[in-house]
Amino acid sequence: MSDPRRHLPLTYVAAALLLSALSTVACAGAGGPTTPAPRSGAVAANAPPPAPDLARLEALYRARADSALQRVSDADAHFMTGMIHHHAQALVMSAWAPTHGANASVLTLTARITNAQKDEIAVMQRWLRERDRPVPEVDAGGKMARDSGMQMPDMDMSDTQMPGMLSPQQLLDLSRARGVNYDRLFLTYMIQHHNGAVTMVHELFATDGAAQDDFVFKLASDIQVDQTTEVARMQQMLDGLPSNQDR
Amino acid sequence: MNPNSPTSPTTSRANAARACLSTGRQLGLTLTLVVALSSCGGYSAVPGGMSSIAPSMAMRPLTVDAPSPDPRVGLRAGLFDAEEAVWNLRVVSNTPPPEAFVGKTNSDLAFKGNYAIQGNYDGVQIWDITNPSAPTTVITHLCPASQSDVSVFGDLLFVSGEGMTGRLDCGAQGVQEAVSHDRLRGIRIFDISDIRSPRHITNVQTCRGSHTHTVLEDPNDQDNVYIYVSGSAPVRPAEELAGCSDASPNQDPNSALFRIEVIRVPIARPQDAAIVSSPRIFNDLVAPPTHGLAPDDIIAMDEAEAAGAFVAEFEGRRRILRDRTTRPLLNGIMTARGGTRVSAADSATLRASIPAMAESLMGGGGDGLGPTQCHDITVYPAIGRAGGACGGYGLLLDITNPIDPKRLSAVSDSNFAYWHSATFNNDGTKVLFTDEWGGGGGPKCRASDPPEWGANAIFTLDGQDMDFRSYYKLPAAQTSLENCVAHNGSLIPIPGRDIMVQSWYQGGVSIFDWTDANNPVEIAFHDRGPSDANRMGAGGTWSVYWYNGVLVSSEISRGLDIFELLPSDALSQNEIDAAKSVHFDHLNSQGQPQIVWPHTFALARAYVDQLERSRAVSSAWVTEVRAGLTAAEATSGSARQSALTGMASQIRGQAGQSGDAAKVRMLADALRGLADS
Numbered sequence: 001m002s003d004p005r006r007h008l009p010l011t012y013v014a015a016a017l018l019l020s021a022l023s024t025v026a027c028a029g030a031g032g033p034t035t036p037a038p039r040s041g042a043v044a045a046n047a048p049p050p051a052p053d054l055a056r057l058e059a060l061y062r063a064r065a066d067s068a069l070q071r072v073s074d075a076d077a078h079f080m081t082g083m084i085h086h087h088a089q090a091l092v093m094s095a096w097a098p099t100h101g102a103n104a105s106v107l108t109l110t111a112r113i114t115n116a117q118k119d120e121i122a123v124m125q126r127w128l129r130e131r132d133r134p135v136p137e138v139d140a141g142g143k144m145a146r147d148s149g150m151q152m153p154d155m156d157m158s159d160t161q162m163p164g165m166l167s168p169q170q171l172l173d174l175s176r177a178r179g180v181n182y183d184r185l186f187l188t189y190m191i192q193h194h195n196g197a198v199t200m201v202h203e204l205f206a207t208d209g210a211a212q213d214d215f216v217f218k219l220a221s222d223i224q225v226d227q228t229t230e231v232a233r234m235q236q237m238l239d240g241l242p243s244n245q246d247r
Numbered sequence: 248m249n250p251n252s253p254t255s256p257t258t259s260r261a262n263a264a265r266a267c268l269s270t271g272r273q274l275g276l277t278l279t280l281v282v283a284l285s286s287c288g289g290y291s292a293v294p295g296g297m298s299s300i301a302p303s304m305a306m307r308p309l310t311v312d313a314p315s316p317d318p319r320v321g322l323r324a325g326l327f328d329a330e331e332a333v334w335n336l337r338v339v340s341n342t343p344p345p346e347a348f349v350g351k352t353n354s355d356l357a358f359k360g361n362y363a364i365q366g367n368y369d370g371v372q373i374w375d376i377t378n379p380s381a382p383t384t385v386i387t388h389l390c391p392a393s394q395s396d397v398s399v400f401g402d403l404l405f406v407s408g409e410g411m412t413g414r415l416d417c418g419a420q421g422v423q424e425a426v427s428h429d430r431l432r433g434i435r436i437f438d439i440s441d442i443r444s445p446r447h448i449t450n451v452q453t454c455r456g457s458h459t460h461t462v463l464e465d466p467n468d469q470d471n472v473y474i475y476v477s478g479s480a481p482v483r484p485a486e487e488l489a490g491c492s493d494a495s496p497n498q499d500p501n502s503a504l505f506r507i508e509v510i511r512v513p514i515a516r517p518q519d520a521a522i523v524s525s526p527r528i529f530n531d532l533v534a535p536p537t538h539g540l541a542p543d544d545i546i547a548m549d550e551a552e553a554a555g556a557f558v559a560e561f562e563g564r565r566r567i568l569r570d571r572t573t574r575p576l577l578n579g580i581m582t583a584r585g586g587t588r589v590s591a592a593d594s595a596t597l598r599a600s601i602p603a604m605a606e607s608l609m610g611g612g613g614d615g616l617g618p619t620q621c622h623d624i625t626v627y628p629a630i631g632r633a634g635g636a637c638g639g640y641g642l643l644l645d646i647t648n649p650i651d652p653k654r655l656s657a658v659s660d661s662n663f664a665y666w667h668s669a670t671f672n673n674d675g676t677k678v679l680f681t682d683e684w685g686g687g688g689g690p691k692c693r694a695s696d697p698p699e700w701g702a703n704a705i706f707t708l709d710g711q712d713m714d715f716r717s718y719y720k721l722p723a724a725q726t727s728l729e730n731c732v733a734h735n736g737s738l739i740p741i742p743g744r745d746i747m748v749q750s751w752y753q754g755g756v757s758i759f760d761w762t763d764a765n766n767p768v769e770i771a772f773h774d775r776g777p778s779d780a781n782r783m784g785a786g787g788t789w790s791v792y793w794y795n796g797v798l799v800s801s802e803i804s805r806g807l808d809i810f811e812l813l814p815s816d817a818l819s820q821n822e823i824d825a826a827k828s829v830h831f832d833h834l835n836s837q838g839q840p841q842i843v844w845p846h847t848f849a850l851a852r853a854y855v856d857q858l859e860r861s862r863a864v865s866s867a868w869v870t871e872v873r874a875g876l877t878a879a880e881a882t883s884g885s886a887r888q889s890a891l892t893g894m895a896s897q898i899r900g901q902a903g904q905s906g907d908a909a910k911v912r913m914l915a916d917a918l919r920g921l922a923d924s
Contacts, residue, residue, distance in 0.1 A: 055325040057349050059802070061326060064350035101443055109660055112684075112700065113804050116664070119689040126782060167388075173835065205481050211411040212421040214352065214368055217480075221409075222686030225479045229638040230666055 014062070024124040034224060069091045069169060069241055075210035077219065079200065080124045084136045086162055086197055087117040087124075090097070091142025106186060113191070116226065120219070131192075141196065162195010163203075180241060187238040194227040194234075264581060276613035278834065298867040300901040300911070306862050307744060309760055309768050310819045319723035319755065322776030327805060328785070329778065332596040335758070335815045336824040339379045343389040344806040348372060355459065356801045357404075358794045358834040362442060364404065365801050366395035369419070371406060373442060375589035379797045379809045381414055386443050390417035390433060396459040398835040400472045403442040403448075407431055409456035409480050417447075426487045432456030434474060434510060436517055449518045454482050454491035454503035461633075461837040463626045463647045473649040475633075477621045491625060495831050496527070504619040505529050507635075509650050524650040529618055530694070532640065532657055534896045555594075557601060573597065609661055622683070623668040627675060629841035633676045634669025641666050641680040641706070655711040662699040664719070672683035672745040673738060677749065677764055679705050690783060692731035692754045696723040701732040703749070705764045716764035721754045728777035728784070729753030739812070740797075740829040740842040741822050742853050743913055746770070748798055752787030753777060754799055756810065760817065770817040779805055781890065792836050795828040819856040824849035846920035848880050854914040863906035872898070872914075893921035 094110035096102075102110065121138055128135045138144055164175070166189050177185045201224040204210045213216040289342040309478065314334055322331035327343060344353065354366035355473030361377040373385040390406070398405045412421040413431040422430045433452040437445040454476030463473040482493035482503045496502040508526045512520040516800045538821060543587030553556050557568040579768020580593045626633040626646055633652060635642035641660075643652040660682075667683035684691050684701035691701035700718035706713040725731045728750070751757055755774030761767040778786030788808070791800035800808040814820040828845045844850050855872050858864045872894070895918035902911035 054343060057346065058326050060346065061350045063895050068350075105661055112664060115696065115700075116685055116689070117687060119898065120692075123783070140303050202481050206484070209423045210425065214410060214412070217393065217410045218686065218688065219411075221480045222688065222772065224481060225620075225622070225638070226686065227667055232618060233639050233659075233661075243835065 005034045005180075015072055045161065058125050069131050072133070073202060073209040073212060074136070075207040076216045077128065077133050078214055079204045079210070079216065080128055082137065082162055082200060083137060083144065083197065084124050084128075084167065085144065086119050086193075086200065088136075088142045088144055088208070089165055089171075090117050090190070091121075091138070091140075091191060093142075093186060093193070095141050096175060096182065097186065099229045100177060100182040102186065103180070103183050106183045106228070109234070109237070113230070119226070120223070123219065147162050162196060163199040165166065184238065187234045191234050191238070194231045197227050198224050198231075210245075273602035278672050290745060295442040297897060297901070298865060298869045298871055300898075300905045301864050303865050304862045306906045307771075308763060308766060309817060309860070310383050311768060311770055311815075312508075313769065317723045319725075319772065319774040320865050322774060323793075324728070324777040324780035325775075326784070329776040330775065331775050332755075333773045335813050335818065336773050336798070337811045338773065338814055339809040339811050340382060340807075341800075341805065342374070342807045342809075343381045343801075344804075345372060345384055345409065347387050347389060350804070352393070352395045353789060353801045353803050353806070356799060357397045357399045358790055358799070358831070359399045359439070359442075359791070360832065361875045362688060363794070364399060364405065365805065365807060366397040366408070368395055369395045369405070370417075373439075373845050374807055375446075375659070376797070376799065378808065379811075382807055382809065383740050385445050386445070387420065390423075391419050391434070391853050392433070396457075398460060398462040398474075398838070399439070400462055400464065400512075400835075401514060402438055403472070403512065403514075404437040404445060405437045405460060405462065405474060406435040406437070407457035407460050407476075408435060409458045409478060413456075417683065423607050426484050428487065430483075430487060432478075432480075432483060434460060434476060434520075436512070436520055438517070442668055449520055451476075451520050451522060452687050453478055453508050453522065454488060454493075456480050456483070458822065459522075459623055459837070461624045461626055462835045463633075463649050464628055465837060466628055468649070470872065472512045472514060474510040474512065474520075475621075475624045475626070475652075476510060477781055478508070479620050486749065501665050502769050507621055507652075509626070509652075511650065513820055522709045526650075526652050528635065528644060528654045529637065529640075530653055532654070556598065563872060565637075568601075579596070622666065622857065623837060625669040625671065625837045625839055627671045627839040627841070631656075631676035632671070632672070632675065634671060636666035636668050636680055638666065641678075641704070641713065643708070643711065645680070655714055658713050659706055660699070660715070662702075664700070664705065665769070668732065668735060670736065670738065670747060670839070671839055672761070673740075675708065677705060677707050677716075677745065677761070679703050679761065681749075684732050685730075685733055687734060687752055688723065690730070690731055690753075692721050692723075692725040692751065694725055700711065703733050703767075705761055705767060709840075717767060717853075719761065719767040721751045721757050722769055723754070723756050723772070723774065726777060727916055728779065728782065729785060730787060735792075735836065737792040737834075737836045738839075738842065739793045740826045740844070741818070742825050742844050742850055742917075743910055744822075744859075745816075748791050748793060750791045752789070752803070754787070756788055756798070758809075758812075768817070770815065771812065773800075773808075773810060775805075790836070792834065793826070794834050795830055800868060819853065819860075821849050821852035821856050825853040837917050840899060843904065844917075846924040848876055848916065848921065851876055851914060851917045851921060854917060855908060857909060858910055858914070859906070861907060861910075861911060868901075890920045891918045895922065 090113055095109040097107055125135050136144060163212045170189055174185045174189055201220045204220055211220060267502060273584045296482045317331035322332055325385045338413055348367045352368040357364045357466050360409055363374040363376045364723040365374065369391045370389040372387050375385050376382045389769060392408030393410035408431045414422060414429050415431050432452055433450055434457050434625040435450050436448045438448050447918050453476050457476045458479045459477050461475040463475060465473060479680045483493050492499045493504055494502050496505055505523045508522050509524045509526065510520055510866040511523040554605035558575045577589045577593050577599055579597050581589050618640055621635045621637035624633050631645060631647040633644040633646045635644055639659050641658045643655045663682040663916045664684040665682060667681045668681045681703050682701055698720045699718045702718040704718055705716045707716055731752050733751040734752055737746050739746045739748055744760060746758065746760050748756060755772060756773040757769055759767050759769045769826035776781055778784040786804040789801045789803050791798055798810040802808050812818060825847065827843060828847050828849060830841055831840060853870060859869045875894050879887050882890060895915045901914060902908040
């Protein structure tokens, strides 16, 4: 393989005080299906009775959907779990923009990153929940739940071991930066962070048994193209910031 | 002309007119005269012979009475029984998917003859839509691969494969190994000369698979058809497909990144289809991460430039340079000539060197490699152009040499997350790009989602430049249970207007008029409630295209929907009839065909309706022309021909006094064409 990204070291600096304060890794327990698959719930009481063949097709649809839930590869579940943590840190980084004097274009960017990654966290959580897998819980600001009762047994899920995750010192620096310094650090670190997510997609696809689930393939591919595109945009924004000598 | 108007013609003229017509129908004096004026050799088109065309009221932009409250809000959920909202459309049929494809994702559509070919992640479904109210299955062909986007040419069917599960043997078991020689990612080619029995011909494997593809029919090459492959997934390992590399092109000139693939398919020997070029259309692409310039921005830019600001141009788009950028440059020029004060000559020197310096001045956009791929390329061979939706950019390409597309210009937009697809208007004077923000899986049409995110951006084409005009986004807020973002669509061949039908996944189908690039207006829609009441389920319309009189939509979970346009204040029956007169023998939406309208009375009447709607002409004139058309239609042979010819020339002479000379001339051309047909 000629892809240098696939050979990135996967261990980053170990978790430290700030990190544990901001985003301790924990997983919500999920002893059983928390969202029962709807059966007839979608049919309102006043709806006309569906034609018999449609009822049969809908039953087939539900049966196939249930069956798909049984076919879950560890590689896919590992990816979804890890990406929830990864996305959560992007929410933390972005949430500071309004209070840290970000410029207008960085504000727009952070608003879109927040919107996009919150939605993706929700679908990844649902994907895990429907497959009876442990579900990492994330609050609105991107902080991982600490008290959901179940420590993640898989230490690979630790924030610091995923590509692109900010070190505690980087997070601290970003939290203290203001104005153009925040913009510059945010863009620099989010480029690092996004590139890490792209690496995670590459690692997924390089794993046997991965991405046989169409949903996982599509989500992973979308994350890859969205974040690759956004990295290019952020690089331009970074290049357009006033240089240190300029100020 | 209006019999009550003081400009009514003289009786003698009317009698003469009647005398030279043989119809003798009770069509009324005035209409007979209109025909007569033009049909009798002895009459030249007399200025003032018809009522004044000049409008008596101010012209008005297109306005519609959209239903309020919007009926798309709050629709009841259901898979096959969701509540529906429909406006200015008739639902002709909803046909559920074949059993084999229930619960499997339907994707894009192509058309051949009376067949609609619908891709599915598990294969291809071919429908016979001869009777649009009851489509029937021709064949359900199992051969899994996502996305299975489909195109046709002649007897060939092309199918995209990108996912990790596609197999050379069309098996459904997937491919578990990360590296496998059983995997298909690329283009499958089938012979569909017997449409009931597609026969596999060959595959063209590509390094990034084929998310989707574009068939390019080169008007200058009758022996080959070309396929532009857009693949957005990660590059395959070289162990799986020799030669694939995702190193930076700086490290490996054969990198599969930052390029598209062009496949040439010899029509006589499709089994020899192969990649013939991998154009690096993104090289040195730099553009600012801003939204395109709105007209107000352009005015401000002009004023700033007039006031002496330095302006740098990037890919056809201008940016004002800041003082802190230009000051050291001016000082450098001054110092270089040994001066101590910046002179006007120094400013001129700087201005002259800005184009060359622009990239370094602004930081250059990183490595200058641009996006790594396109999502979609829409080719419009009739004008030799393509619109590429590529990562963070919309590109305008010259495709006159199919294997060597050249980038003419590029735009980017800070409101656009991911450029997805392009549609030209028929005149080739505008291009519309979509932003598939979130990849189509996210609910991006909630009330809280900005209207310029996940929307369409409309540009006018000025030579090689694209000028931003406006955004269009589905105007009805959707729930968080409905994935919704701009997706595939096509033009509807309404003559004289730019009207498009577009899929918004679970946001439904939206039809909008973008004739006024600054002010797109929705004129019809169809929507269903969520496919699932409790979670964001699969569903929604993947693509919807106009094909030979109907609108055909590929519903991801619910099968095939067919709609028909209904007349409204915003769209007349004549306009619909003119659209229905356009016939394609096949259609691939990304290979945009040029629409040519047959010469029909509906075409002429459509233009008249449009002139009336915009108040570009007087109402008396409209009445007269309509009467003239009725009279002419009632005749035949040389009488009809001379009547129409005369009307055409008289109307052409009046164009300048109307509020819309171009449209009046289009009417005259339509009449002339009708006379000659």
